[in-house]
Amino acid sequence: MHADRTVPKHAVIERDEALMSSLDADELATFEPLAVVQTRETFERFCAEIGSGLATADEEALERIQSGGYALPECEALAYDRPTLILTGRQDSVVGYADQWALLERFPRATFAVLDAAGHNAQIERPEVTTALLRDWLARAAGLRPEPD
Numbered sequence: 001m002h003a004d005r006t007v008p009k010h011a012v013i014e015r016d017e018a019l020m021s022s023l024d025a026d027e028l029a030t031f032e033p034l035a036v037v038q039t040r041e042t043f044e045r046f047c048a049e050i051g052s053g054l055a056t057a058d059e060e061a062l063e064r065i066q067s068g069g070y071a072l073p074e075c076e077a078l079a080y081d082r083p084t085l086i087l088t089g090r091q092d093s094v095v096g097y098a099d100q101w102a103l104l105e106r107f108p109r110a111t112f113a114v115l116d117a118a119g120h121n122a123q124i125e126r127p128e129v130t131t132a133l134l135r136d137w138l139a140r141a142a143g144l145r146p147e148p149d
Contacts, residue, residue: 007096013037013117030054036091036119045124083140084110085133089118089125111137 015038023031023043031046032038084107088097097114104110113133118125 005096006098007093008091010093010119011036011091013091014039016040019043034094034120035125036089037117037125042121042124045127046121049124050121079106081108083137085137086110086112087122087130087133088112088114089120089122090114090116091118092120092122094120109140 010033013036019040020028020032020038027043027047030051031043034050035042035046086100086103086107088095088100090097101112104112111133113129115122115126115129123130
């Protein structure tokens with residue numbers, strides 16, 4: 001259950017008041033509770049990349065996942081000995097970051113990153129560092145050394 005998770009309270013790191021006051025009630029209800037960085041850029045990316053998925057989501061499946069608190073199964077099969085990236089947002093009030101630390105024992109080749117100024121959607125709130133970490137992981141997964149940009 002979500003109550004069993006270690007999650008921080010929702011926090012806003014950056015807020016564009018003009019943007020937020022211009023949003024309609026539906027946009028506010030969808031964006032505001034998840035967004036840690038509430039700027040025009042993150043709002044536009046949220047609409048394009050996350051909102052479109054939410055609009056077509058399987059509500060029944062989402063309810064099952066959410067009712068379990070986003071918990072991963074406790075089983076030995078949940079392990080992987082290849083390069084892995086565990087990327088979390090420091091201000092993620094949906095699944096948090098602290099509980100993910102326990103995954104490191106099951107993923108001996110994992111990079112674990114907790115990004116400040118990022119919530120549940122770190123890829124839109126911290127795109128540059130997310131991209132760098134993904135490039136590093138892809139290079140490691142392919143057996144290549146990461147090349148500098």
